[in-house]
Amino acid sequence: MATTPGSVPTISGRGSTRGSGRSRGASRGGLGAGLIELPRVPLRDPATAVMRDPKVSESRRYCSKCEEPVGRGRDGKPGRSEGFCQNCGTPFSFLPRLSQGDLINDRYEVLGALAYGGLGWIYLARDRNVSDSVSDRWVVLKGLINTADADAMAAAVTERRYLVEIDHPSIVKIHDFVQHPDPKTGVPVGYIVMEYVGGQSLRDMLMARRAEGQRVLPLAEVLAYGAEVLPALGYLHGRDLLYCDFKPDNVIHAEEQLKLIDLGAVRRVDDDVSAVYGTPGYQAPEVADVGPSVAADIYTVGRSLAVLSFEFRGFSTTYAGKLPDRAGVPLLAQEESYYRLLVRSTHRDPDRRFQTAADMSDQLLGVLREVLSANDGVPRPVVSRQFTPERRAFGTGAGEVSGEAIPVELQPAGVAAALPLPQVDVLDPGAGFLATLSSTDPAELVRQLESPPVRSTEVSLRLVRARIEAGDLAGAAAGLEELAATDPFDWRVDWYRGIAAMAGDSAGDARVAFDAVYGELPGEPAARLALAASMECTGDKEAALRLYDRVWRVDRGFISAAFGMARILLGSDDRSGALAVLDQVPDSSSHHVTAQVAAVRASLHKGGPIAHADDLLRASGRLERLGLDVERQARLTVEMLEAVLAWLTATNLPPHRLPAGARVLGHDLSERGLRFGLERAYRTMAQIARDPDTKIALVDRANAVRPRTLV
Structure with missing residues (x-):
């Protein structure tokens, strides 16, 4: 069992939470989020985990009441x-109360101290009621550093009331709560009895990497760990519990399991005492x-990811309430979605x-997919819970074959009509009404939506x-x-602001709006696509290329x-x-030929040239391999032969400099x-032309380009 150093009590007001109509669940796989295979961490022999000389370092000795240094x-x-x-x-005491051989509650035989943390000593014990000649059931006893600490005693009593009911595969199991005389x-002193998890904490793994010369854990692994622990925190939040003290020390990786340990700081949402x-x-x-609050727990996860993924010097002092400048951290400069x-x-x-x-978790998994695909080039698509697919591909003019001139530059209005749309929240009161709309005429839709049978956020967005x-x-x-004004934190407002700005040929305003959406949804490819398009339209081609x-x-x-990408x-x-890039468009795509x-x-x-x-x-x-219809084949034939003729004329190469028999x-x-x-x-084009004037013009071109012959 890992130590959890550094936890200190905070005198605070009433706990707070904030609900959100924007919340939607997230799917996940097994350890590694089904996307990455994490290194297997072997189980540690419990006997080797016991501390030989259990002591609390002087630098961590503080009074439990006034928090002044003691000892x-x-x-x-x-x-x-x-x-x-x-x-x-x-009074203060930093000595363990239990020794090897002590029998607690006539059941748990103490082997020694494992570690110490902000709320108490942690001991390894053998459960005599379960152990037999074949195997032992190892458990952990967690007591108090100072039995005179009223707050710590109250926390232990709170744990006894409800922690034994927690049952999640990624949270350490509380078996019992016992007492033993000091x-x-x-x-009598209370002890929590919990399962022994014999792996390594994420902090231990980080320290081991540093000892090997690697300063941090690989980003993909860090994100995979985050994807595993977030559902565990979500489970607690769903039971109106807050973890409060999440950090790398409190996450154990054992074989193919990841577990939250040390539930000493867990409290109810409405606990203001x-x-x-x-x-x-x-x-x-x-x-x-x-x-x-739930948001405060989210904060601790973000800080933990940062500590594990880059050298975060001064994270508890200089940068205690902020992130370092992105330009000074190579990882953050390279991985913009992770930074966001x-x-x-x-x-x-x-x-x-x-x-x-x-x-x-939903956004973190999106960032993980991006990081992995950027590293190995293997696509990892997933159906978005936030966006529809793009309604149509935009900027494909280079692959269109028609008689009309196709703009070379990306047109903002075309982007506005093609970008994905936010998914309709099926729980919205107006979702049923929206499903009945069948008209494709915008004016008719406006008329119907201005007098809906029910008014709701989704109806307003559709209007x-x-x-x-x-x-x-x-x-x-x-x-x-x-x-x-109703919900200043709804990212969909910024999304439609961006769509409206593109439709009005204001790519600069659209860029601001889409940038805000990207900040809210860093794991969504649709957000990156929209921002890239607005960047391209404003002339920032290099930034657009990175996002595309x-x-x-x-x-x-x-x-x-x-x-x-191809255009830029x-x-x-x-x-x-x-x-x-164009060759990567799969054969199965309807845009392969384009x-x-x-x-x-x-x-x-x-x-x-x-x-x-x-x-x-x-x-x-x-x-030749495309097998186009006659008209498109003829048009492209003209384009190609004109370009080749111009090249041949410009280079003026003699026949022997050209590939023999080339056609x-x-x-x-x-x-x-x-x-x-x-x-x-x-x-050929003249034969299929419908307009007489066009037909005559094409015949004239044919006559003009024909080489001189004797016949």
Whole structure:
């Protein structure tokens, strides 16, 4: 059993919690969240875990009443382990009360002290009622450092009332509560009896990595541990209990299990009497004034993740209530989603944090998928609980084949009409009414939604969306202001602000709104996609590329991200990078052909001159394999042959410098062969043209491009 040093009581007001209509549950797998295989930690032999010389270091000796240092040495002489506080006279004792061989309650045989923590000594014992000749049942007895500490005694009594009812696979099991006379005073002392978990605490694992020269745990492992402990905290919160003192010391990894230990600081949500215990650097800043809460527990998880994942010097002093500057921490500079997860979970305002463990778990798993996919390139998509899929892919013009001119730059209005939408909360009173709406005409939808049979948040959001689609951006903005006044923490308001701004060609305003959503939902690819699009529209191509890349690595369903990457890479003359991304669009996607057409055009990109004839031949082979219909094939044939003819004319290469027998779309790689190919393509387009003027123009082009012949 690991020690839990550093917990100190906090005098506080009444505990507080804040409910949220935004809360939605989170799914999870086994240890490692079903996404990563964590290292197996072997069980520790209980006999080797007992302390040989149990002592409380002088640096951790404080009076239980006034919190002044006690038991400190002077003039080279060690301090006393027992005595009286010189400041207030309160007696103190830092000696273990139980010794090897003591029998507690005629059942538990003490083997020795395991560790000490803020609330008491921890002893290893053998349960004689269960042990036999084949195996022993090892248990842990947790007593009090100072039996005169009224607060600590009260905490122990509280544990006896309800902790034995806690039953969760990731929380240490409380078996019993027993008493044993103090060997000096004879006064009965209470002990909690809990299961022995013989692994390593996350703090021990961190220290072991440091001893091996690794300063921190790998981020993916840290996130996987977080995904495992959050449901355990959620279980406690669901029973109106608060853990209060979460930290790496209080999480044990044993073989393939992870368990929360040391329930000494657990208290009921409505308990405004008991002392609150926490650890500096981990405890939320508001606890001393308003008491613990679910949001305060969330804060301790965020701080623990930070301590485990990067060198967090001064986390209990200089940075006790804040995170270090992101630019100074390489991990945070590289992993923006993780940084935003930490920012939200440790926000100084409790209302800005995740409001439930499930909320945080959902986003943490999204960040874990992103980190893993960024490391190994393997997509890890999952159905979002917050967003629909993207309604359509945007920015795919490079793969479209039509007679109309396609904009080269990304158009904000097209993005607004394509981005995913927030999922409708099925528990909302208006969800049933919304399911009956069938009209696709925005004006008709606005009329129906302005006089609904029931008014609710979801109905108001749907009305905002209908107004945006109808072009009434002022009406949409007014509706969003009303929603924001009702719930200023609803991220959906910012999402629709971003949609409205893009629809109004105000990409800068959209970027601000989508950035806020990303801060609220750091694990959602849809949030990163929207922000990337707004960044691209404002000209910040490098930042957009990073986000598009992270979206695409996680989920190949976001086709817009692939086209965004290809567009930006091609704009910076990275043709090979653009082609590599477009080739990743899977064959099963309805946009596979579109991506391949874009790849053909990328091979002929005017901004990056064709470097070699092999580029042309590969593009030709790519186009021939697509099997397009006659019209699209003819149009692309014209594009390709015109580009190849221009290249051949510009380079003026002699025939012997060209690949022997090379053919482009079935035509010789020569000026004569290419002109014949263009003539044929133009005449094919003329045959299928419906407009007489267009037909005549195409025939004229065919005649003009035809090489001179004797016939």
